[in-house]
Amino acid sequence: MNADGPSPPSPTPPAGRSRVTLQIIADHLSVSTATVSLALRDSPLVAEATRGRVREIARQMGYSYNRSAAALRTDRTNIIGVGFHDITNPYFAELLAAIDGATAAYGRSILLGTYAEDLERQERVLNSLAEYRPDGMILCPAGGSTADSLRHLVDAGVPIVQLSREVPGLGLDFVGADDRHGILQAMEHLIGLGHRRIAFLCANESISTGRNRYHAYREGLTAHGLSIDPALIYFAYGTRENGLKGIQQVLDAPAPPTAAICMNDLSAFGAMLGLRHRGREAGVDFSIVGCDDVKEAAQWFPALTTIHNFQNQMGAKSAEFLLRRIAEPAAPQQRLLLTPELVLRGTTCPPR
Amino acid sequence: MNADGPSPPSPTPPAGRSRVTLQIIADHLSVSTATVSLALRDSPLVAEATRGRVREIARQMGYSYNRSAAALRTDRTNIIGVGFHDITNPYFAELLAAIDGATAAYGRSILLGTYAEDLERQERVLNSLAEYRPDGMILCPAGGSTADSLRHLVDAGVPIVQLSREVPGLGLDFVGADDRHGILQAMEHLIGLGHRRIAFLCANESISTGRNRYHAYREGLTAHGLSIDPALIYFAYGTRENGLKGIQQVLDAPAPPTAAICMNDLSAFGAMLGLRHRGREAGVDFSIVGCDDVKEAAQWFPALTTIHNFQNQMGAKSAEFLLRRIAEPAAPQQRLLLTPELVLRGTTCPPR
DNA sequence: CTGAAAGCGCTAACAA
């Protein structure tokens, strides 16, 4: 018997791109690929001992499961497609983190696409994501999205849940916030403080959250017999820059406001800045309320009074909804509207 | 001849999950799948006319390319794996957005994994991403990552570029900032203003940026003959919360500081808050400088003096590096250190 | 408990 012995498994790690396949492992152990496949997935069909040997060799050889191959066979990828418009907006970053946390726990990975409120880009990005055959998608549709623009995805049978924003008429699952309720709370607060001339910054009818919030603002005004002054309404997407522009514009109105409700926290931050450019200060001689309660809101100076939207729960819930939908494609439509909570901080005060 | 005519292509859209394959299109047109495949990829090998017919029918039938199948065959997925520790940190969100912008332009999609500075989770997440056989990966390794913990990925031959942080000893491509240079600028500024007792908040030797910045801080002190007071150094990850804790701790030192350099903007924001809890104000009776120049930094009040790190360029460059590496696996190591710029705003002033 | 064989949808030789 020579020094090398009876050729013990000599697991040669692959050179270059991982070349270890089930076949290679199978050959090594003189079993079939079926056995290896089953063993690696811990099937009780294969003997305890065999399972052990397979796993051990696989480990030694540095085997890495090829999900493309598995996906082709099983029609499942374990991919969750996520389409957002901008992850640089902390609101969406928080939502994305929540989704990631929830899906990772179920062994799903996130394939991300962004489209910056651009409908054409959304179309391209979403189609591209679909080509990876995600098990499902979580979407926050770009402003101006129509049911028609998403229909082909829906028709293709991809499970979809809409998050935060929704385009109606598709019968899709949805999780979002009760935007109307949130803004109404804010209006009560401001009006209770004595404000009569209240601006709305970054109104936007092209997204559901924008519509809901803006309409609630009008509703709140009307409910208290206050008139709606178009000069106090600034239409734009809710960005830091637009908040800044918006506040300046409404401050220049013939009858300027004493308070402003902002579409989201970002525009509220911009508004606070704009106020300072005019020598004014939120919480002292003007009132600002934001929406979302993004992490930085609590740290601002003064800290922002805003509407807490529970993005952690929203994101996690959307993942749960999606997983359920994937398991049961024909289940009835799921809808969840989280109730937002106004959190009072330092940017609101009675009018001067 | 019956009313239906000679069976014109009657593209029946699929019921349920997209079932249109090359085969189905091929049958429809009585050509081979090879022709359809070529046609859809606009190959000059197939006649203009045929190409047109194929594309038209594909469109009508709602064909969607199956990338798993293509990947299996070609060994390319067009997926870029991205591993970050926390996308809720705007610095990383900005980096991610830049990567997304750059890769999307090349038809690549991003498969995202996060691990919250947890080494075990990083291991799991990265291995999971690898199973999708991304064409390459962009990683910002978790604190404490060792070369060994990433070696198997490298050995598997996955093209990798490290972004922002680097673990040495792997010979990987890297794009980051010249952290030392940035902090040294900040030290000059502070010392020039007259500060002699300068704190460092959120020092962290377990990540390269932390080491570089912290060591540059010590270097700056020493270069000016100033002593290093351990009571002025707070060790922690750079979060909003830790910035707040850190400032309080150094303020309680026997000989408290008059200024602080923070590991990043988040901790600087926390420090500004902590200062206010003590009735102090950055830019008035204390100086704070951050690092990164995240979007919100310019909007804070006072606006944060910080080190601009060009995360847009960093992210975009990392994508470029990766694409080049994918095209040429054996090319020499690529390294880029962007030179940060100190941007003076409102949080620094001479000591009282 | 294990193996043989077929096939998921695509692309790449090679032939015609």
Next chain:
DNA sequence: TTGTTAGCGCTTTCAG
């Protein structure tokens, strides 16, 4: 210019 064929790596009957 187009078709034939084989096969990427995996899972899943179905036999044994």
